[in-house]
Amino acid sequence: MNETKVDARFSPGMERIRLAFIEKLAGHALTFVRLCREIEAGQAPRDALREMQLLAHRMYGVAGSVGLPEVGETLRQIETKVQFGLRRNHDTQKILRTVRPHVVNLGRITQAYRYGPR
């Protein structure tokens, strides 16, 4: 699957946004990985988790709207798991353990969208 190819389901305007989103997603996937490392290292982990939640929230709204439900669902999982953990004042490492699989999944999907499945 190589989603960077033009998708006929979308209008030219929406297709342009979809491709821009996929490009942007690659950068954001790296940001998620960096934030995971900061949390792991105990560098202001709560701030890093809040940043992660906000970023996931912003990208989730776009993903579903441009026809990338799988990305949207992964981002929603990240957002809700961080939100839940922070609200209940869970240990940051515990929150990270629930979030990390989704961050890994996001990286995998992003790679697939950009370069096709390996």
Add this chain to the structure above:
Amino acid sequence: MKFLAVDDEPLILDVLKSTLAESGYSDVILAETAADALRIAKAEHIDCFIIDIQMPVMTGVDLTAALRAIDAYAKTPILMNTSLSERHHVDQAFAAGATDYITKPLDRIEFATRLRNVRRMISDNSMAEALKQKSNGVFRKAFRLSREFPEIDHMLEFPVFENYIKTLSRKNLLANSLLSIQVENAAKLYTETTIKVYDTVLADIASAISGALSPAKGLFTHTGGGDFVVVLDRLSKVDPESFLCKVRLAMSVLEMDYNMDGIPVPRILLGKQIVPSFFSSTKPALLLERVMDKSTPRATPVVLPSDQSLRAIMFS
């Protein structure tokens, strides 16, 4: 129909713009912050807002409240753009004045339905506004109508007065001056009382003006609203300030009655005075227009005359 979409994520803004364009709405302004949105809303007329709830610095809920505080947007549709995790903010958004909400990710069918509702709402609002304008028009028309009180001495119907001024010869014109008397709170009187009460108060004022004119020669009319125009005989040397004091004195007798009946006490001011000059070739009709023009009213402080000066005026 002009939209203003507000979201801190530029791609969401692009999605909204594109989706609106697909639905036939191409007039869409985008703003990434609430501050920008407020600035744009003040500069342009927006027909519908689409606002993200969760934005840094000023949230969508706060922005909604700020927009509702602007008279022009008291009824403008405001759609909140929210994701499932923000549902708990929706109540706050409605409390702040939101009209409806759409969910992220954007579902085109749902969005189209919401847009139809918006269209209907705008149409209803326009109809209500048109009716309001129409009734305001009726109000203005009725308020601006000149009144006539045939039983009051020296008072002419406005068209008759107008004709009278127009037909004044140059010599007669120079022998007269035009003075405008204004009821500052006439609109309040009109809106807060019945037509009958309003007319009675105007008749009281007209009677006071008539009394103030006697025994001097002069005529006056009600030109509409709270405005009267008096033609004063210059030979009788009536001072406008003293004339106003006489009118106010006559009205002060009625003040207690007005208060008891809950009627706003009319505040009577001196307007312009036009004294035709020998060297001026201004036509009488233009003189009347000038004295009636309230764009540059003469400000007169409301100072009640002392007993001594009142006595002097009354027995002069």
